[in-house]
Amino acid sequence: MxxxxxxxxxxxxxxxxxxxxxxxxxxxxxxxxxxxxxxxxxxxxxxxxxxxxxxxxxxxxxxxxxxxxxxxxxxxxxxxxxxxxxxxxxxxxxxxxxxxxxxxxxxxxxxxxxxxxxxxxxxxxxxxxxxxxxxxxxxxxELKSSYSIRMYELLKRWQYIGEAVLRLDDLRMMVGAGDKYSEYHNFKKRVLNPARKEISEKTDIIFTYEEIREKRKVVALRFQIKEKAIEPIAIEEKKDATVDDQYLQFLAVVQAYDRYITEKQFTKIAILAQKAFGDNWMDELIQTTRRIMQRNDIREPIAFLTYFLNEKVQRIQAGIDPNEVTVHSGTKVVRREIVPDWLRDYEEKLAAESSGGKETDEDIEQMRRELEERLKKYRD
Structure with a gap:
């Protein structure tokens, strides 16, 4: 025990x-x-x-x-x-x-x-x-197999893409099997299938795999990796392990683009995302973030994401259709001009406030109001 x-x-x-x-x-x-x-x-x-x-x-x-x-x-x-x-x-x-x-x-x-x-x-x-x-x-x-632990780590490394192709010989060495299961059917029986069962039952991901063959011999495996569904919660009302899991899920998305976000930055963004997207806020937030990260004309994507979410929330509060706000380049709402320089300052301030760890809901609201004042001249 x-x-x-x-x-x-x-x-x-x-x-x-x-x-x-x-x-x-x-x-x-x-x-x-x-x-x-x-x-x-x-x-x-x-x-x-x-x-x-x-x-x-x-x-x-x-x-x-x-x-x-x-x-x-x-x-x-x-x-x-x-x-x-x-x-x-x-x-x-x-x-x-x-x-x-x-x-x-x-x-x-x-x-x-x-x-x-x-x-x-x-x-x-x-x-x-x-x-x-x-x-x-x-x-x-809680994992009982050393192979399961190593398989979990490798799959988490590629989770942000949702897919990984690993050569069989490399995989054997990485999980610590070496030459122990040189025959593929033994490796499948002793390592792959037990790891898939244990990881699915005890961790935050599930995976499937398909075999890649050359001249009928299995030489590589293609893994499909999925996050287990996380029940949505109100971050304003509750801070627990579920929020931590959501942060790690979101961090995996931004780090795929060589970016980083603190947990407190994520909390602020999540509050806006819940107001902007409703019950399905986490999935919508991830999809939106990926689209922003893929744009070459946005210098500060995290700051721009905050700007975008604020636009949506404000339109909801004003009774205007929030779906007019998109992240596609050249649209009416997300304008053609380069993201203003002050957004960089806002992001730096957000990070500085986050590292202090002393902000309250009132502090967050004050920062939002300051951002709104800055945004006025960019609205129609």
Whole structure:
């Protein structure tokens, strides 16, 4: 039985990895993967260097599924083995071999175990701005198969597209199967199908796959990845794990275009989207965002999205048809001129206010009013 404190406080944390690390080749047991992912979830997005990441030895023991008093001998063997594990990262013509953990310290007096990542992992875990994947830790902590965990990560990496084509030999190495299931029918039976069942039952995505053959031999797999439906909620009234899941879903969309958005920025946008789109606001918001991101004439797409949603909300409040507001280039409502420079200032202000973490509903409304004043001269 796992410790309630860990589940409630830490399992809802986010795991963020560079895509190069997601696609690395390595073999870790289920327990070893959960230790690594738990540690990664403790990294703050503002960290510019690794720290010693600690947790109570009792909770560490429970995290690994042990009951009763901590079994120090077994715990030490687990961390010693973890320090020996090597991962391989390919970058162009380079092949890098690294260890996950470089130092472990048990302090029986304080009751804590502390672990340090190998410093060479910094480019893959710290200050990530592009080419990264984020997901909620809770989605992997209930998975019992190491293959399921790795399959989940790889599918999350391609979720924003909804499809991924992976060569079979590469996939075997990435999930840690190596040459264990050299015959495809064994790999399908022992890895693919169990992972599909477990991921569908316990995580936020589902997937199907089809086989790609060359001369009747399966050489690659084409995966179709879908997000599980999320019940819409009123963000103004409730902030819980569902909102966090919606943020990660939206983040996956914007990061596909090498953009980033904070959770508080998303909350503000989501409030407007609910007013603009109604019950189906999340799907509409994602579709709208993708259309905006694909336009070459919009310099600040996040700011423009806010502008667009405000236009829709204002028309609804004025009793004017909001469907006249579109994101297509050259339309009457979204005008032909380049997005005004002040929108960049607005986006920067929004980000600055968000990072402070002290805004209230009144602050949000005040920012909206300021934006509306700026927009007046751009209306018909």
């Amino acid at each position: 796992q410790a309630p404190a860990i589940q409630q406080q830490q399992y809802n944390s986010a795991v963020t990895k560079a895509n190069a690390l997601i696609e690395a080749n390595y073999k870790l047991s289920t327990l070893e993967q959960k230790i690594i992912l738990y540690l990664i979830s403790q990294i703050s997005k503002d960290d510019d260097d690794f720290k010693m990441y600690s947790l109570p030895i009792q909770e560490f023991s429970e995290l690994l599924g042990y009951r009763g008093s901590p079994k120090y001998t077994e715990l030490r063997e687990i961390t010693k083995n973890l320090m020996r594990k090597v991962l391989e990262i390919r970058e162009g013509q380079k092949l890098k071999q690294l260890s996950w953990v470089s130092y472990v310290e048990y302090d029986v007096h304080s009751g804590y175990v502390s672990l340090a990542f190998d410093p060479r992992l910094k480019p893959y875990l710290l200050q990530l701005k592009r080419e990264f994947t984020t997901y909620r830790l809770k989605n992997v902590m």
